[in-house]
Amino acid sequence: MTTIKAYGTESAEADLEQMEIERRDILENDVKIDILYCGVCHSDIHAARNDWGNATYPLVPGHEIIGRVAEVGSKVANFKEGDLVGVGCMVDSCQSCSACEDDLEQFCEEGMVGTYNGKNKHTNKQTFGGYSTSITVKDDFVLNVPENLDIKAVAPLLCAGITTFSPLNHWDIKEGDKVGVVGLGGLGHMGIKFAVAMGAKTIMITTSPDKAEDAKRLGADDVLISKDEDEMKKHKGTFDFLLNTVPVKHDINPYLNLLKRDATMVMVGAIEPLEPMHGGSLIMGRKRVAGSLIGGIKETQEMLDFCGEHNIVSDVEMIDMKDINNAFERVTNNDVKYRFVIDMESLKNEQ
């Protein structure tokens, strides 16, 4: 056992503050990672604040982790000291159910083990996340990170990246497809980058005209303001695919209306009840609405390789560990372009 520095909460009420946690000794298949950077995901805030009612304290958030391998277990073949690696939202699963066998560990029938606030199936210990100087993870859940990328901006790929890459990849988006990305935030800005890189004609769909310029800077071919009924009518029935990243309750009927016959809108943001969907929105045109949750480990590696090849990273704002509470406030207020990343050096240097 080693004791390391981490940022976490001792209870639902406590602010995030520096604490010390015990990290387990490495097992034969484990990879111990010195953390360089960790992204700040909306889920971190929900977990720290126990918004979902399932937090176990002490709790160390963080599941967009980039670091270098410090040590490997005796049976680890694919990683060695010094390798640049990443850890995303999962650190374990049963590895034997049909979902795991299909490389979709996020849908493990026994439940995937979250990078924090989970219980490791193999060690039976609680998991602590990436707001920390170190983490130890089973090799099957460690990802190779291409060295050519701006590595601090790679961190958000491990959650925001795979969440948007996976549906575009699974629904086979290809050159010439007309793809709409609904909502421009941490997820949406990655959706634009991926859809553009896949060769799609990519339209940013947003309620806010003031986001148009930034959407184009990110690569969107065009912007569609969803409150403009005339513009929405012009685009009716023309989209091959919609990636809906809106994280809150909203009315999806106007977006379904944009889809071509037999086309799909995939929801990745809103884990809550939506406004009533009209049956006719699906029946007329045999349309589909689906959901998608992060992505499996194999696909996450494919996503990182794709990013290496196309030089894709997240747009980030770097913060010191001590500024995390302020960052949480700003994320809650949608005031970040588009992801905060913690420079973990700032935690090492804290007294």
Added chain:
Amino acid sequence: MTTIKAYGTESAEADLEQMEIERRDILENDVKIDILYCGVCHSDIHAARNDWGNATYPLVPGHEIIGRVAEVGSKVANFKEGDLVGVGCMVDSCQSCSACEDDLEQFCEEGMVGTYNGKNKHTNKQTFGGYSTSITVKDDFVLNVPENLDIKAVAPLLCAGITTFSPLNHWDIKEGDKVGVVGLGGLGHMGIKFAVAMGAKTIMITTSPDKAEDAKRLGADDVLISKDEDEMKKHKGTFDFLLNTVPVKHDINPYLNLLKRDATMVMVGAIEPLEPMHGGSLIMGRKRVAGSLIGGIKETQEMLDFCGEHNIVSDVEMIDMKDINNAFERVTNNDVKYRFVIDMESLKNEQ
């Protein structure tokens, strides 16, 4: 022009009553049909009562039509006098858009022409439906009916049949699939028959325990009472496909919960706003909900051929034309097993 007997309404307020309408002369591609039977569809009632606000009076309902060819135009090659034929919900479409080219005339980009209350694109005349002794229809929209079936019970196949066959066929239901049919009415009872004939393990899902016996008589392997939470839990995540025939607003979340990962529920009944769907119902398990509308002419012919091969017809209750208003009341009260069919001989004999 010929003048024929029909049952229809002269205005939104009027009851259905016998009237005389003019049928157009046959064009070179037309088939004139002596109507033997016509099914009574829920849509007929909505149209007669102008529930959808788009009725043009006088209006003759009926789009589940079975009859024999009386006369054919000079260019009709596929039909001859005496052939047993059917006409469903459409009698025309543009026949040149991408939907029509894909044999999905129901999604014609210029709008399909309804069998009644529509405007024929080629003749520019209003269409009148099957509550009538005769109808004249473009040959491309006339279907061959297998002679081996109980023909009076074939009529509802032209709407209720294709509406349920099409999604099961399109989503490729096959032997061994576990299929749930939600709701037991005119659509649901056909859904059971088709799913069983396709080799699926077919479960009737209903709120009403008193429907269990009849569902089994129709061929369902089992019945799941959706109000029984313990039973619903047992079936969680086990269905390959759900065909949702419920025609009214309802909560689809409990049904989505029954689907396997990546599986689909198709809505065919509810053309109205549903209860709020939870984003998580789709995101957890990458599930899908889709819609489906009747079926194209090619697929409708496939459905009729499939019925001929598997000896599938609708369960019907025969009525005389004069009893139509009572039948409308009973359909509205869900008091029919499972489809009324008008014996058109009863109209011919009326004074």
